[in-house]
Amino acid sequence: MRTDIAIVGAGMAGASLASAIRGRARVVLLEAEDLPGYHATGRSAAFWSETYGGPGVQPLTTASGEFLRNPPASHGGEGFLTRRGELLIARPGDEPLLDRFQADFAGSGVSIEATSAHRFVTGMKAGWDAALWGPSCTDIDVARLHAAYLSDARRHGVELRTRAGLVAAKREDDGWSLTLADGTTLQTAVVVDAAGAWADSVARLAGAAPLGIQPYRRTMVQLRIDPPAPADLPLVSDIRGEFYFKPEPGGRLWLSPHDEIPSDPCDAAPDEIDVALAIERLQSAVDWRIEAVERKWAGLRSFAPDRLPVYGFAPDTPGFFWFAGQGGFGIQTAPAAAEIGAALLLGQEPAAMVAAIDMDRYSPSRFRR
Structure with missing residues (x-):
């Protein structure tokens, strides 16, 4: 099988990114567990706080608020937030x-x-x-948000494969050959590392330099x-x-x-x-x-060394894209993060909701500076 983008990890990060791509590329979503969202997504304390994660994360949280309050019909049309304070x-x-x-x-x-x-x-x-x-702090209906992203991704042609953890990744002239835990192989142009706690492990499999995501x-x-x-x-x-x-x-x-x-x-x-x-x-x-x-x-909860998320292509490994390090704020920032990730992956202008955000501050290249 051949695809454009293989996203490793079907938790909130991978599911939201697959949805944000919205049919503009062929996408396969790979999940190691029996069901997506088993680890961090399914164990979240489920709140949206604009101050949680600090000033470096706040723009992502604030930008995500409107989507979470008033999602489009494609994501159910019913808000995911309940007032808490x-x-x-x-x-x-x-x-x-x-x-x-x-x-x-x-x-x-x-x-x-x-x-x-x-x-x-x-x-x-x-x-x-x-x-x-x-x-402004609210509760988040995490399960419904995750399900809405997965449902929208499927409607736009994304294939979800469970029990399909990444076993090996070999760089080829025109992309990657991936070996999965279910015994199958997959050819893809781009590998997206949305593997949460396993982000550095996935990078090592692909020959990319780990970022120290702990x-x-x-x-x-x-x-x-x-x-x-x-x-x-x-x-x-x-x-x-x-x-x-x-x-x-x-x-x-x-x-x-x-x-x-x-x-x-x-x-x-x-x-x-x-x-x-x-x-x-x-x-x-x-x-x-x-x-x-x-x-x-x-x-x-998995953090990069500077405790900011990492979105972007690896500077050392062609076709390898980081979408990791979301710490404890990956749920509340998912809408904005997904739009940033989709824009960077596809080389397109970012959606209006994130147009004012300095995306460079979240680039993996910052660790080389």
Whole structure:
């Protein structure tokens, strides 16, 4: 079989890129697992925050907002976002961190205002008062967004192949010959590395220089608490980056210790120490009683050395395209990232939603400068 573009990885990154190409090239989407989205996409904490990921990521998140709020009919026509709001809380003495956070986003157009944590969270302990409020933060329906991208890609002729992980990649005069785990071979002009935690591993198979994209484990816990978490509780994050929590249906609470534990690419699992640490940090801030740990899981978030995503052709390997390093913000930036990736892949003008973004800052060539 021969195609124009083979995208390795059918999570949110690969699915959104395949959809954005929209029939302008022949595309095969290769997924190693039984179903796409098994790893990072299927384990996301599922929120859209314009400040998450820092000022270097914010333009991508903000640009993605309109698509996520009002998707076209091709992607279902029903918005993927539900209003939540975000509260950044601080201990006494951490006020300078709040000031620095506001300064980082000054002039960005993102609304951030000083407030009191007790206005938004009943049960906050004494001392946890200074806070910042971000009204634009929302929940994301990740599963529906991923399914919409896959469905649109298929309607535009994209072939999805599961249990088809990349085993070998050989450069030929006019492209690549790929050997897949299902025993088949595939000829393609371009290989797109959208393999998440496995991005550097895919690069090595293709003979491209790895970029140092490192996977990190992130732990999540679902708790039953007393009193139950109110449905309108905002996403609450500690300004030190030591924990965050948000409500779930039925009065449950999703909690993370905001851990980043270096890991090899794998099917991540939570460590009991990290679960206990998350609970300890929560109890330092609120007086709620924890009745049960109902679920616990972990996922991998993969970062380039400068913690910005990587979009573009490898400077050292013809026909090899990086679409990786999305960290924990790959879901919320997917619409903008996909349009940037499609424009760079096809050598075409970018869509209006990303026309004002400096795409060069995300180029893999930056690691050679």
